Amino acid sequence: MALTREQMAERVGRELRDGDYVNLGIGIPTLVANYIPANIEVMLQSENGLLGMGPFPLDSEVDADMINAGKQTVTARTGASIFSSPESFAMIRGGHVDLTVLGAFEVDVEGNIASWMVPGKLVKGMGGAMDLVAGANNIIVTMAHAAKNGESKLLSRCTLPLTGRGCIRRVLTDLAYLEIENGAFVLRERAPGVTVDEIRSRTEGRLVVPAQVPEMKF
Amino acid sequence: MALTREQMAERVGRELRDGDYVNLGIGIPTLVANYIPANIEVMLQSENGLLGMGPFPLDSEVDADMINAGKQTVTARTGASIFSSPESFAMIRGGHVDLTVLGAFEVDVEGNIASWMVPGKLVKGMGGAMDLVAGANNIIVTMAHAAKNGESKLLSRCTLPLTGRGCIRRVLTDLAYLEIENGAFVLRERAPGVTVDEIRSRTEGRLVVPAQVPEMKF
Amino acid sequence: MAGFDKRVADYAEALAGLKDGMSIVAGGFGLCGIPENLIARIHAMGVKGLTVISNNCGIDDFGLGILLKDRQIKKMIASYVGENAEFERQLLSGELDVELTPQGTLAEKIRAGGAGIPAFYTATGYGTPVGEGKEVREFNGRPHILEQSITADFAIVKGWKADWYGNVIYRHTAQNFNPAAATAGRITVVEVEELVPPGELDPDHIHTPSIYVDRVIQSRFEKRIERRTTRSA
C-alpha cells in the first residue's frame, strides 16, 4: 500500500542525524518535525529567519511576530536564534544547512527538480526553494510517485520549469525510496506491500532495481 | 603663515553640516572632532564598527573592547550603534556616509589620490581608505601642500600607487583650500598671510586662481 | 528636522515626496513585520505606476494586496505569489509585470544594493527560467549566474522599537526583510510600535543603525495573522 503522508514523514525522519541543522519545506516535509527519532536532536531552520523552530504555540502563546516560512504561528526552542532574510540565506546558500526536505511536482534522472510553476495555470513562485536546492549539501525530495491519473512524476526529463539543475540525489515517494545515480533512479526501498513491478510501471525515468529491495517497516 | 594642524582641523570643521554622518581618517582628520561647530550635531563613524564615536575615555572608563579605527581607546556617544566590519563597509561603500576626511601623500588634478604606500620603502596598507574614497559622496583630503624639501604634493599626475581614481573634489592643505574641477586645482581660500604666488610656486598641478581668493579667518 | 531627530509628525510627512512611477522596497514576510500603516497611507495617497520590491504581496484585503487590487502597482519583484489570488490572476493575465526572484537572491540583491555592491554571482537559479538571459560563469567548478542589486526611491520598514535618531530593533521573525530594505531606500521610512529617546537601545544590539534611516514614526498595528496554528496543551 502507498505510504500515508505521516509514513512518508516518518521514513524521512530516519535520515536525520544527531546534531543536524535541517530545513523542512511546506507540506509533507513540515510533518517530519513530528518524527524526529527519540535519541537524537536536530535544529530546524525556517528560511524567514528562525533557527531552532519549536512546536506550534499554545493558544495563549500565539504571537503575530513569530511565524515559520509557511506563515504558520510557531515557537522558538531553547537555544534558537532569529535573524534577517539575508543572513538566513547566507546559511542556506553557503551550505551550512545539513539537510533540506522539500516537495516537488517532478524530478528527473539528472537530479533536476521542478516545483514552482505550471505555465499558464499555476504560479506559486519559487520562494526559497531555488536557494535551498542550490545551497544544501543534502536534499531529500518528498512527493507523490505519480499523479492521480497515473502519470509518473519521476521522469527522464522534467517537463515543467526547473527549480534547480542536477541537485537532487534522494527521493521519497508514497511508493518508494530512491537514489539518483548515473542518470537513473535506483530503487532502494519499497513501501510495504508495493511491488517492484508497480513501482516500475509508475516510473517514467530509467529505473535501476538492485537484487535486494527491502520493504520499509513502520 | 602655514596653518597649524589644529587650524586645518578647524577649517575642515566648517564644512560639516547639521546631521552629517562623518568618517574621519587617522592624523589631522581625527582632530576635526574637536572643531565641530557649536550649533550643529554630527555623528562620527569609525570603520572598525562604531557609529557615534564619543570622546576619549576617562582613565577609569578605558575598555579594551572599545577602540576606534586608529586603535585608540574611545567611548560611544548617546544614540551610537556598534556593528560588524561588513556592515560598517556596507555603510561606506553604499554611500551612506555624508562626508569623509582623510590624509594623503599626493593628489592630482584628475582627483586621483595616493595614500597607502611608497614602493620599496613604506607600506602602511590601505586599511579602509580605498573603500572610503570609492564610497563616500563627499571627501575632503587634508595634507601638507608640499614636502619638507619643497616638492609639491598637488600634482598633475600622482606618482605613487593610487588609493582611488577620480574621486577627490576638495583638498585642504596647510596653505590653501582648493577644489578640483575640470583638470585643475581651483584656489578657493588662502591660509592667513600666505600669498597666491607662494601657493602657485608649491603647486605642481595646474592651478586656477579666481579673481577673489579670500584669506581664511580663525 | 534638527540634527539627528528623524521623527515626523504624521504619515503625510512620513511619505512626503512619494510620486507616481516611483520604486518602493518593503520589509515583511507574508503579513509578518509588514509596514501596514505606511502601506495604508500609500493606498490613500492613490499614487500609481509603482514598482514594488517585496518578498510577498500581502493578501487580497491587507498589506500590499490593497495596492494591487486598486492597480497602483505596475511591477512586482517578489519570490512568492502563494495564495494571493489577485496577484496570481494579474500575473497570469499579464496585467502586472512580475519579476519572480528566488527569496535568497532577492534578500541578497536588496542587501547588496544598500551595501554598494552592484552585482554578484550565485548558483541559485542556474539552469532555471530565473537564469535565462543572465551571464553564467564557473567558480569552483560550478556554474553561477550574475545577479544585479536593487535599490529603490523609498524603503518602507516596520520595526519594533526605534530611537529618535532612527536606530531600529526588530522583534522575533518580524525582522525578515526589514533590515535589508532599510539600507536600500534613497529615502528610508520606518514605522515602529515604540519610539524611545536615544540612549535607551543597547548600541551592541541595534539591527538597523541610524545612518540608513531618514524618517521614523510611531503607530499602532493590527498585525494580522495569516495562518494561526496552535497545539493543544
Next chain:
Amino acid sequence: MAGFDKRVADYAEALAGLKDGMSIVAGGFGLCGIPENLIARIHAMGVKGLTVISNNCGIDDFGLGILLKDRQIKKMIASYVGENAEFERQLLSGELDVELTPQGTLAEKIRAGGAGIPAFYTATGYGTPVGEGKEVREFNGRPHILEQSITADFAIVKGWKADWYGNVIYRHTAQNFNPAAATAGRITVVEVEELVPPGELDPDHIHTPSIYVDRVIQSRFEKRIERRTTRSA
C-alpha cells in the same frame, strides 16, 4: 559530542585537525577582539606554511605577530600593516607573500565566502594596484572590479558570550571581523569570556547563530590595548 553541545575540553581539542599549509581566517581589528588564546595555541603547535586572512597581523609580540615572527605564516591576506615592523620587513623583503586587500573588500570577501557568493563587483580599488589583473565592468556608468570570496580551513573567533550550542554575542567594537570570520571556516572555533547554557542569550540578539560554529571554549584574556588614549576629567 552529543547533539548540539559544541564545548570542547581544551585548546588541543579546539584546534584538532589544524595542519601545516592550511588556511585560517581570524577575527579581530588591531588587537581588539582577537582570538588570542587560539593564536597562542597555534604558536605552540608549531604548524607552518599557514595562509592567514586577518585585517591586521597583531604586533611583534602579541596576536598573530607571534606566528609571523616564528615564520609560521607563508601568506597574509590583510588590509593594514601599520606599525607592525616585522610584518613590513617581511613584506618589503619578499619573505612573506602578502595580498593587501582594502578593508571593506576583505570584510565582504569573507562574508561572501560564508554566504556562498563566490564573487562580487565593487568600485573599491578600481584604477589602483588592487584592481590590476582583475576584470573591470561598468554598472550604473561607473567602473567596478570583480573580487572573489574567501573561505578557509579554520576560522578562529573571539566572542564575549556563547552558549553551548555555539550562539555567540560580541562586546562593543570587539565584534569587527569576528562574525564574518565565523561564517567562513570549514571548521569554526570560537573562544569566549563566558560560556552559558542554551536559553540564556536572547534569540533576537545573537550575532553569530550556532549553525556556523563547530567548537566553543571558555578562557581568560589579556585583551592588550594598542593605544591607550584618555582625556582628563
